[in-house]
Amino acid sequence: METATTSSAGETVISARGISKQFAGIEVLRDVDLDFRAGEIHALVGENGAGKSTFAKILSGVHRPTRGTLALRGELVEVPNPLTAQRLGITLIHQEPVSFPDLSVAENLVLGRDQGSVLGRVPWAKITRDARESMDQLGINIKVNVPMRGLSIADQQMVEIARALASDSRLIIMDEPTAPLTPIEVETLFKIVRRLRDEGRTIIFISHRLEEVRALCDRITVFRDGNLVHTGDVAAVDDEEIIRLMIGRSLKEYIHKRRTEIGEVALEVKDLCLPGLFSDISFEVRKGEIVGLAGLVGAGRTDVARAIFGITPAHSGTIAVNGKDIGVAEPTEAIALGLAFVPEDRAAAGIFQSLSVEHNITAAVPGRIAPRGFIRHALERALANEAVQKMRIRLASLRQPIGELSGGNQQKSILARWLLTDPSVLIMDEPTRGIDVGVKSEFYDMIGELAESGRAILLISSELPELLALCDRILVMSEGRLTADLSRAEATQENVMREAVPKSGVHSPTVAA
């Protein structure tokens, strides 16, 4: 591979100065100064919403900074869009590869590259030959004339890496690349990433997993609440210290000390199956118990929750609430039986963006605000007000569109909505995603209180520390199956991860029906 510019290791490739970003008036990134060197693997870590992905997107031209400058080898540059970024030699590889699934691997490889004149012929033979060469360079065996759709996530990532190399990127940003990969695939990826570094390229590696950062990276930068809080050699900090930097306090402070009486079985799921998504799911959650559901992205956790709540019902299996067997075909029925579900995708499935906070909070209890079919406003106002007080939702007015509230206050409103239905089983899917750290701890307290009041709680989370701190038991899913049921004593980060990684070695793509 011929390289236009050769950078000697250690030289600064790109430097960011005072980078800030606001979304709708909320500052998500504040005055970030950071240099990346040639020939290094640089880890960006931080909690969800800490700003690391936003920073990566600014580098790669997906977002433009509100303030601040970028310099490439000492020269100020503007990166208004991803195409410019690619021309400057910067490539972002997304966690879920964004490709054109119906185009071939070779076609995906040349996307965004100049291909001669608008009316000119497409040089298919050359494209195919080039594509094959890129694959050989990476030492991977992927057929270049098959459509992307048929490839595993890992192979799709490899194609994206090949694409970055084909356009001779000097800075490659990988946003949580290992999340959907099996251990073997992770090893292959690491090998390639190390080789890229040795060629003098810079790799920015965004990850949640400290052991990976330790195994792979040279330097580490920690983000918290939109601020850069630490940059340094990976070897110079221990895990404890990194976690403390990430969350701003020691994790141990979160650990729930409550001792709740665990009562009878509130939710019992038996042999739940939905072909292609999950199978043979059986578990129970008792009153007063917080049960965690851990697993990697795509393990089927959300699908199980959606099946229980009747959004996409399972094909077979039984669900019992408080000892009664139920057939849930619609969320309406689930709610009537005492189930509640805080969905993962708050913006699409949780809130009614443009409707008032009040209407959002009372959405699941038409019977309480409209006893005879017609809404009694005083009643509705009182219910909403009480919920706002109880959940400490910060707002200007109940008539305000809920979209104007911060993520944490939106999520509190959703929780408030469900508490009005007085559920006996509460299922929460990533309830603290995209929420400020301060509000997060409020949520942890609330979840604890809900369990104390005798409700059964099923908590899905990708943040293991959160599950370990809150849950009485942790169920682990992998590839659509339950692989473990760990008591609080047995549950450690290592134990959970061991059960969560796919055993088959074959990544089963979860095809959306």
Place this chain on the structure above:
Amino acid sequence: MSGAEDATTRTPPAADAATPRPRWQVILVRPETVTFLFLIVATIGASWLSPFFADVRYILESFTFYFEFAIVALILTMVIISGEIDLSAASMMALSASLFGVAYQAGLGIPGAMAVSLLSGVLMGAFNGFLVINMKLPSIIVTIGTLTLFRGLAQVIAGDKSIGKFPAWFIGIDYRFVFDVPIPVIVFLIVSLILGIFLGTSAIGRQIYQIGTSPIAARHAGIRVNRIKYGLFIAMGLVSSIAGLLAASRLASVRYDLATGGELQMVLIVMLGGTYIFGGRGTILGTFLAAWLLVVIATGMTVANIPINAQLTVLGLLLIVSIIATNAIHVRTQR
């Protein structure tokens, strides 16, 4: 709420402190306010163009020409708020009216023939609902399809001839008055009032707005999205068949081409009333005012001797302007 303060001091000073809009602004950006202003301007303009116009009785009588579409537009408003659309209404009017005519000719008598017509309306609405909800097809395509299908069936059933000879008591609803007000106007007032109260204050009315805002969030909140949408499509069929009967009474005959092109007038009325084409917003009051606006503009142009083809141009422009206006308002208020 003081407890929240210390917990969130580290979060950016933020959007959760946004001040609510002043009340006058809330009222001003209501889309039906624009409709109301348009209505006043159009009325003044029309009276200025022609002295014959400023006669209440004349306006009320003119309204009877538009009345059938206006009444269907009231239900269409709710369908559009729920995020769907039904373009087949005028064809449903034609098919149900043709069935009415054929049934009457076959000796069923007026009440029996009316029952046939209303039943056919319900079935046609349910058919639209089935295609949109069970087959998960986009309503705009489904109802363009059924628009053609129902009109074609009407032609097959009724042939190309007019069916008439209805009894005298059945025909001429537009020439009957209560206290000097034509019956269609009274019917429109009452139906508007009932639907306005239903949409504005009932739990189901609220849910129609929520479905239109986000059908996914609505489903997650336990709202019976499919059931309510089915209900709306069936209501569309039913009101269309009622409108078909009213047209039959007014025209004293039915033909397969009854109300041809009416779907566009209906959509025009709903859009003029400030209902948001992508769902979630709109009011019965807006549609009510817009129906009058349309009457004032159309008859105003007629009395001012503006040729009929120029009138079409004006109506087309009006539709586009109203869509731009409501869009602008909704985008602004959604930030």
